Amino acid sequence: MADIVKMLGVVFDNDSGSGYSSGEVVSGHVLMELSAPTRIKALKLYATGFGRVCWMDGSGSQSSGALSIFQLRNLSQCSEEREYLRLSETLLEATGDDGLILEAGRHEIPFELELPQRPLVSSFSGKHGSVHYSVKAVLQRPQYHDLHVCRELLIISHVDVNSPELVCPVSESNEKMVGCWIFASGPVSLNVKIERMGYSKGEAIPIYAEVENCSSRLAMPKAEIYQIQTYKTRGKTVTHKQVVASVRGSHVPSGCSVTWNGKTLKIPPVSPSVLNSDILKVEYCLAVIVQVPGARKLKVELPVVIGTTPYSGFGSRSLGVISGFSTGWLPLTLPDTPEAPPSYADVVAEEELEQRRPVVSPPQWTDVPERQLDGWAFPYIQEFRFQPPPVYSEVDPNPVDGRSVFSV
Template structure:
């Protein structure tokens, strides 16, 4: 009978959303199926979190078109536990009887349990964007003498706890004024922060001094930025939502109040990462020929608010993780940005 080995790693879910946060324990086991007696050189389980960015840009080199690649990587967390082997003095995991595992495996199925403690320190959430990703995973690796190593890996979703000091104040607004073409004046206030799933308030007045009816458009956009080698950046913008005010008649002044419903299934702002940023900008502009005139607000989107002693961010995190994986391939709302204001996204 030919030799066959199957290695797999799984973890235990601890909540309905199948997510983990700061201070949680992540437990599971590595399953090893072998058809013949075999000897192991080393056998370990690793927990790791990392940020990785990568993209290519076109460049001119002679007659033939070419491109240049940029990439960078940063480790957020790394912890390794050994069942067998490891460096001299490395503590080894033991079986349910407290005995070390043998480096000789008998035919059959064997389970090797493990437990990792996630740190209390702040770490960014799981995220997959256009040119970068933040991933957390468990990886098992078994090595034999004179044989190719066997590996298996499984990712898990990490959602950090909300910062208690990062609260949304009712009077925390940004106030801006802008004079559009034809002398149309808008004084707009927009909230600086908002929790996912809640409403972002935009208020103000607009004085229509033209002979045509007008109305304001509110467009919330996500901007992803990735940095590699400390000098090269890649930008990508996506529409999150589009709302329109009521029509303002010619030669009239109107009060404008809009509550923009922020979706739950988008990533929160990511502002504390060296290699990657996720920011949100609110554009306020007039329809039609005035669309290249705009007021721009920076908005920080926070994880869903804690409710009843339990974090609602945990209940939403699965859909958030799924949405972040596909956000770069499809717009969440409406059509792409008008060409006449798209250039404003570049720094």
């Protein structure tokens, strides 16, 4: 005979997929549909969260083909587990030996689970491990096996990209010689800077870079965002690195240079950085790569933190980044009206001028060589050294075409 429990499910009030974080209340209700009156012992709710890492370590783990018997014997499993959450709540419970009778039909039993205030590790699923949270409803009935239904719970550990350590500019440079010995064709240099370290998904990272190609070959620059997954257990570590976004630049011919004045690379919808777990980390970096045919690629990597709180800075800091990076970049904006220079009296006192004024004697053409620096011409040079500058005027005394311009 078919079971009289036709449906059992868990529904969250916040079902938009935005997830929950530490200190928030997970609310919802358990749905239950019965085809006939049913006697139950209890309806309980459990919220759990675990972090697990696992990979095979040994000589055979690095092999790409079929494994030999010797390699299989040398394989060992590296695994570790951490518990991050355990909550429970009893929604319905029988008070006597007769149990609790639920009528046929649809039942909605509300629930509320308050997450702990301590930081929780964000939900994540990677190559060698994961962090997984779930809410499970368990229906207990006399003389029947327990029925249960499980629903994944998305946990987000908020990372504020506005924290002081994440809003500072980051820069790096590198250089390499293309070729070697007598076959060397010249160096290729790369300077890269970004205006801050912290970004959120969906943002575009402005990249300021300068590639100088002094080699005899063609250079091809590009930028990539890497996701770096690090798994640790029992003193062993394994890392998985993958590209999540990339953008290409224009080719740099031999003897030329190219400047990226804020070339943008958009961050895809990836998981935020996971930095608060001792067995699993998720980090990101921005790599600018220059590929040269027939030579090792030139690379610069800058750390990037993907957060959950959008950047709230006012205005753009790009101009400051550019001006402090390289003399070949765009200069700072000049003021609209130039300021007059200080008067000569403010710079050199009259007593000092008279004291320093040299005594000029007539030149003796026969005594001093014509081009000797400390000869007869040197006093004339010293004489003009402390003379006042030309009179400054904001109106040209000799205007061109009837227009007045600034003059000195």
